[in-house]
Amino acid sequence: MPENQPTHSMLSLVGNTPLVELPKLAPKSGIRIFAKLEGGNPSGSVKDRIVLAMVEAAEAQGVLKPGDTIVEASTGNTAIALAFVAKQKGYKVRVVLPRGVVPSMADVLHLYGAEFEWCEPSGGMRGAIEAAKALAAEEGVHELGQFTRSENVDTHYRTTGAEIAAAIDSVDAFVAGIGTGGTIMGVGKRLREEFPGVKVIGVEPRLGDRLQGLRSLAEGYIPPLLDLDTLDGRFLVDSASAIEAARSVVQSEGFLAGVSSGATLTGALRVAERMDHGNIVVMFSDGGWKYLPAQPWDAAAEHEERLDEVHWW
Ligand SMILES: Cc1ncc(COP(=O)(O)O)c(C=O)c1O
Incomplete structure (x- = not known):
């Protein structure tokens, strides 16, 4: 061997x-x-940990099935981690980025084929979160929720x-x-x-x-x-x-x-x-x-x- x-x-x-x-x-x-x-980490940041944990928790709760779309607001690393995990598991991704993120974050997302949209800088990250929430509600799709879900903290603990x-x-x-x-x-x-x-x-x-x-x-x-x-x-x-x-x-x-x-x-x-x-x-x-x-x-x-x-x- x-x-x-x-x-x-x-x-x-x-x-x-x-x-x-x-x-x-x-x-x-x-x-x-x-x-x-x-x-x-495979997509290049700490965020692989929490994205994988949050996606697997949603799967275990039965709220995600292959082919579904996941929405998230991010300054880049979480979005890239989500694009990576989604490729592995067969989900579609839509991301809201506040304008002013490091430009290569968007380049990487483009390469992954992830859909993303910009949110005006005046709203900052909070504006991007609200936009992602609204998008998830309008389209009836799953919001990943790194800012609120307990798996974010739990996975770092574990x-x-x-x-x-x-x-x-x-x-x-x-x-x-x-x-x-x-x-x-x-x-x-x-x-x-x-x-x-x-x-x-x-x-x-x-x-x-x-x-x-x-x-x-x-x-x-x-x-x-x-x-x-x-x-x-x-x-x-x-x-x-x-x-x-x-x-x-x-x-x-x-x-x-x-x-x-x-x-x-x-x-x-x-x-x-x-x-x-x-x-x-x-x-x-x-x-x-x-x-x-x-x-x-x-x-x-x-x-x-x-x-x-x-x-x-
Ligand atoms: C490069 C980098 N460092 C640190 C942090 C902060 O980590 P946390 O969201 O766990 O507070 C982030 C989160 O966006 C990040 O992308």
Whole structure:
């Protein structure tokens, strides 16, 4: 028997991602930083986990059958994950994207043959969610529902959080970006059970004027899955700092991480300032390749305003 057997199912490749130490980014000798590399999921981001879980839950409830259409609002990664899972399982996909998402997200969806429509930037992500809801109601089709369904949190508790706990002896701080809140709520709960005393820290993007909306908690909107009382801290990270930090990962460790990974790393380094020693785990929710056509690195170096007009994550 050959040692490495081929895999017969793409869907079986979802999850079980590596946790890797980033020694060159440790700011002091007692601090160790570990990244959970989600870019290796088959469609390229952490969102494969929740989409698969939500689709399978809907199937188990009998509300989806092959050939049906699934609708969702997304800034890109969830839409791409949905397009992937739908190909595997035989569903059609319709996605609502807020204008201002990274253009290559739409290019990938086009390649998949997924139908998508744009929502005006003034409504931000909240506008896109409302548009997806209206579409699902009008057409009588299934809405995936990443912002409201409990499977989003549960799957991070069962998989992402459990994988981290199995890979490392202790976690002193966990840092994740906040979009729907699914990652930080699910992984945070699991790590608190396994490592009492762990600090669970959220990172939010600072959105620019044109796209203020759902995920800028400072604006007063809290995603329904997010319970702020369970977090030990939150940082706002602007796009230029996130992009610069993502660049520092390439330059020091040679790994091309996505923009939100730069944001979580920035958060981790701020947490490290208050610690003498300990293990910090950060989410690297996707890789950096699909951001390259938008040329964020040059714009960040020149502090261009357009940085704040893009939904980077
Ligand atoms: C690249 C990236 N990082 C982080 C997040 C935030 O994850 P969550 O929705 O679980 O809060 C998202 C969600 O859109 C994302 O696409």
